[in-house]
Amino acid sequence: xxPREIAIARSVIYAxxxxxxxxxxxxxxxxxxxxxSREEILAVFDGSERLQHILEYRDGFFFPAGRDDLxxxxxxxxxxxxxxxxxxxxxxxxxxxIPFTRAVALSGSIAHMNLEASGDLDLxxxxxxxxxxxxxxxxxxxxxxxxxxxxLCFNFVLADSHLRLxxxxxFTANQVIHLKPLVGAEVLTTLRAENPFVARVYPNxxxxxxxxxFAWTFxxxxxxxxxxxxxxxxxxxxxxxxxxxxxYKRHLRRRAATWRSPDQVxxxxxxLKLHTRSHRHAVTERFDAAMDLALRQAERLTRRRAxxxxx
Numbered sequence: 001x002x003p004r005e006i007a008i009a010r011s012v013i014y015a016x017x018x019x020x021x022x023x024x025x026x027x028x029x030x031x032x033x034x035x036x037s038r039e040e041i042l043a044v045f046d047g048s049e050r051l052q053h054i055l056e057y058r059d060g061f062f063f064p065a066g067r068d069d070l071x072x073x074x075x076x077x078x079x080x081x082x083x084x085x086x087x088x089x090x091x092x093x094x095x096x097x098i099p100f101t102r103a104v105a106l107s108g109s110i111a112h113m114n115l116e117a118s119g120d121l122d123l124x125x126x127x128x129x130x131x132x133x134x135x136x137x138x139x140x141x142x143x144x145x146x147x148x149x150x151x152l153c154f155n156f157v158l159a160d161s162h163l164r165l166x167x168x169x170x171f172t173a174n175q176v177i178h179l180k181p182l183v184g185a186e187v188l189t190t191l192r193a194e195n196p197f198v199a200r201v202y203p204n205x206x207x208x209x210x211x212x213x214f215a216w217t218f219x220x221x222x223x224x225x226x227x228x229x230x231x232x233x234x235x236x237x238x239x240x241x242x243x244x245x246x247x248y249k250r251h252l253r254r255r256a257a258t259w260r261s262p263d264q265v266x267x268x269x270x271x272l273k274l275h276t277r278s279h280r281h282a283v284t285e286r287f288d289a290a291m292d293l294a295l296r297q298a299e300r301l302t303r304r305r306a307x308x309x310x311x
Contacts, residue, residue, distance in 0.1 A: 001298050004044045005051050007034030009298075012055050012062045013290045014174070017283055019077075020114050021063035021070045028204055030177065032170070035203045049305075050298040064294075074114070078213075081113040085214045088121055091148050095123065096183045097222040098138050099229040100131040100237070103184025103191075106211065107155050111180045113211050122153045124179050126187050128230070130159045130270040131237060133245035140248075159270035160187065163194040166266075170287075171280050173198045177205035183218055185209065245269065 001009070010032045015022050022030065028038045036044065045051050045062075056065050063070045085092075096104045108122030109115050127135045136157045143149045155175075156165075165172050176198045181188050188207050192198050198205070210216040233240070249267055259265060264275035 001048075001050055001295065002044075004034060004036060004040070005048050006295075007032055007036070008041060008044060008051060008062075009054060009294055010291060013064060013294060014170075014287055016064050016067060016070065017286050017290065018109065018112070018114060019070055019073055020112060021061035021067075021074055023060055024062070027062050029206065030174070030202060031204050033201060033203070050301055053301045054294045054297050064290075077109075077115055078113045080117070081110055081115040081211070082213050084110065084115055084119075084121070085211070088148070088151065089216075091121075091143065091146060091151070092182055092216075093218060093222060094142055094146070095125075095139055096218050097226045098135055098142070099226055099233055100128045100135055101183070101226075102126045102128045102160050103181060103187035105179040105181040105184075105188060107175060107179055108153075111178045111211065113213070120153050121151050122155050124155055124175075125157045126163070126184060126191070127157065127159050129237075130161060131241050132157045132159055132270055132272050133248055134237070134241045136272060137244040137248050154272075154274055157272040157274070160190075162268075162270040163191050165191075165195050168195070168197040170201055171283060173201035177202045180208060180210050182210060182216060 008027070008031070011027055011030050012022055014032065015026075015030065024038055024041065027041060028036070031041070045055070045057060054065055056063055056068070058068065059071060061071060061074075092104075095101070103124075103126040105111070105124045106122065107124040109119050110121055123139075125132075125135060125139075136154060139152070139154065140149065143152050165176070173195075176192065176195065179188055185207055192205075192207070252265075252267060256262060256265075259276040261275060261278035261280070264273065264278035264280060266273035
């Protein structure tokens with residue numbers, strides 16, 4: 001297969017690991033290590049018997065051959081995701097209003113509008129200065145008070161002074177390009193600039209807004225209240241941060257034995273990565289196996305054509 005064919009196959013198969021068929025626009029944006037335009041993608045697919053052997057393009061969606069079950073499942077998950085976001089609207093406004101949050105973005109399955117029945121609200125947060133522990137603990141306390149703690153998962157909480165992400169691989173790059181900012185979209189642009197590997201993996205990607213269909217607004221009065229609180233809390237902030245770090249770090253270490261992926265947890269002064277149940281290794285292994293199978297299927301097709309032509 002040509003590099004362009006492989007790029008299309010990789011992108012569609014990677015999304016299918018999450019039971020997610022891609023529109024042409026989504027395939028273009030998430031095309032792995034290839035800068036093909038939408039028109040070029042269609043031309044490559046239409047002209048490739050090998051691609052059409054392992055992928056299908058139907059009703060405006062690309063998906064692995066034989067997986068047309070993904071189309072109604074996508075519609076079900078989109079409806080579920082939208083209803084879930086509407087229920088969480090007030091909570092999201094409260095999280096965005098926490099002092100010293102520069103950016104709050106939807107992450108994971110909810111950012112794709114691909115929420116499973118047992119899914120939760122994954123958030124990616126960037127703080128103003130090294131206040132990651134204060135913001136994280138404030139968010140946890142608020143969600144507990146509101147009775148929503150089980151609905152939320154804080155994937156990353158980073159200081160705007162520490163935007164370099166690790167590890168620099170396909171899994172991380174995919175998370176970054178699909179972040180949907182609720183506030184601080186310009187900070188996500190800076191995040192990408194600080195992580196040039198993302199553009200190498202996904203050269204067509206861009207920073208989007210909230211998911212389509214979710215009419216998100218952040219009230220101005222909350223923004224003004226947030227700025228006022230930041231002025232009031234500015235002086236004692238370092239002391240508060242130190243206290244929050246000590247208290248919450250002690251709590252996390254007590255729970256470390258329950259973490260399924262302790263290698264994916266980072267507890268730094270300006271960088272919290274709380275992937276205690278990371279799917280990174282499983283997804284990588286499944287992707288490699290799925291791509292190996294697809295390439296072998298394409299190779300068998302090529303051999304059959306060669307045999308038929310030689311008769």
